[in-house]
Amino acid sequence: MKYYIIAGEASGDLHGSNLMKALYKENANAIIRFWGGNLMQEVGGTLVSHYKERAFMGFFEVFMNLFKVMGFIKLAKKDIAQFQPDVIIFIDNSGFNLRVAKWAKKQGFITNYYISPQVWASRAARVKDIKRDIDSMFVILPFEKEFYKKYNHSVTFVGHPLIDAIERREKVDEYVFRRKHALTDQPIIALLPGSRKQEITKMLSVMLSIIEDFSEYQFVVAGAPSQDISFYQSIIGNRDVLFINNKTYDLLSISTAALVASGTATLETALFKVPQVVCYKGGRISYQIAKRIITLKFISLVNLIMDKEVVKELIQNDFNKKNLKIELTKILNTTHREKLFSAYLDLEKKLGGKGASEKVAKQIIANLK
Numbered sequence: 001m002k003y004y005i006i007a008g009e010a011s012g013d014l015h016g017s018n019l020m021k022a023l024y025k026e027n028a029n030a031i032i033r034f035w036g037g038n039l040m041q042e043v044g045g046t047l048v049s050h051y052k053e054r055a056f057m058g059f060f061e062v063f064m065n066l067f068k069v070m071g072f073i074k075l076a077k078k079d080i081a082q083f084q085p086d087v088i089i090f091i092d093n094s095g096f097n098l099r100v101a102k103w104a105k106k107q108g109f110i111t112n113y114y115i116s117p118q119v120w121a122s123r124a125a126r127v128k129d130i131k132r133d134i135d136s137m138f139v140i141l142p143f144e145k146e147f148y149k150k151y152n153h154s155v156t157f158v159g160h161p162l163i164d165a166i167e168r169r170e171k172v173d174e175y176v177f178r179r180k181h182a183l184t185d186q187p188i189i190a191l192l193p194g195s196r197k198q199e200i201t202k203m204l205s206v207m208l209s210i211i212e213d214f215s216e217y218q219f220v221v222a223g224a225p226s227q228d229i230s231f232y233q234s235i236i237g238n239r240d241v242l243f244i245n246n247k248t249y250d251l252l253s254i255s256t257a258a259l260v261a262s263g264t265a266t267l268e269t270a271l272f273k274v275p276q277v278v279c280y281k282g283g284r285i286s287y288q289i290a291k292r293i294i295t296l297k298f299i300s301l302v303n304l305i306m307d308k309e310v311v312k313e314l315i316q317n318d319f320n321k322k323n324l325k326i327e328l329t330k331i332l333n334t335t336h337r338e339k340l341f342s343a344y345l346d347l348e349k350k351l352g353g354k355g356a357s358e359k360v361a362k363q364i365i366a367n368l369k
Contacts (some may be wrong), residue, residue: 159352
């Protein structure tokens with residue numbers, strides 16, 4: 001069978017790669033063509049476009065690159081029409097994927113969606129488009145099934161794929177890891193400023209502003225595989241901070257605390273049981289637009305899933321040196337850390353257990369028979 005997968009961003013690449021492994025396990029002769037990244041490439045198949053070519057952050061930034069975006073949509077339609085897949089699998093990346101899905105459904109292709117667009121956060125009217133254009137929706141957050149039920153739409157909750165991704169990783173020897181990357185024996189504070197240039201530029205400079213106030217700790221920047229080391233170095237300068245590229249899970253596994261850009265990384269950090277401060281700073285125009293259409297109490301997945309504040313969120317103007325110093329001090333306090341660890345355990349229970357990728361692969365194949 002022929003599968004066409006469209007994923008965006010580093011998290012989509014991770015989940016796409018695990019789904020591809022599961023598809024090949026169920027269907028050894030599968031032919032897969034995809035939009036994704038390095039992890040999906042390592043599994044097999046044919047890469048059409050790398051996600052870093054279309055990594056635009058925020059409403060205003062997407063608008064400014066609209067011609068580029070439309071060009072990619074045109075390419076996707078043409079490539080799908082030539083490939084003639086048995087099924088198209090969309091992974092997250094809703095701004096792009098829902099546009100392609102609308103066209104694909106009209107052309108008679110079978111459309112599956114893995115990792116729902118965040119319609120529960122904003123623009124719930126998109127549920128109407130999903131009901132019309134998507135044949136099967138697989139959701140990974142426990143509250144999403146209930147959300148769709150309110151719109152009389154049945155979806156399948158498969159659990160969160162991060163549980164599998166983290167459990168399957170090769171465990172790191174802390175002593176060896178520290179020596180390999182020239183780390184001292186000081187406790188580590190990991191800095192996860194995101195994966196896109198725009199967010200890294202905004203986040204990292206503020207994160208780095210507090211390192212002199214915590215001299216007994218070692219600050220380490222977790223580099224995203226989609227960015228060059230020279231880009232990070234231009235922000236880090238001569239500050240006393242280390243940089244490790246494309247080893248975020250290994251770094252988190254030995255970290256004492258973390259400062260994390262809002263997104264999938266907040267959940268990853270929680271699953272590694274690392275106390276964190278969630279940070280967000282968008283472009284001024286994009287933030288003003290988002291503030292008007294997003295109806296959520298929280299921005300981090302940890303707090304959204306738990307439906308209460310578990311981790312502190314510093315958003316836009318609140319994300320500054322003074323507040324960051326206060327909140328990092330809190331999560332280094334033993335009593336506060338114990339409360340966080342307890343909440344993290346409850347969070348993991350809510351995420352639905354192991355085997356998300358396998359469940360999705362089996363269901364997709366079953367639906368094609």
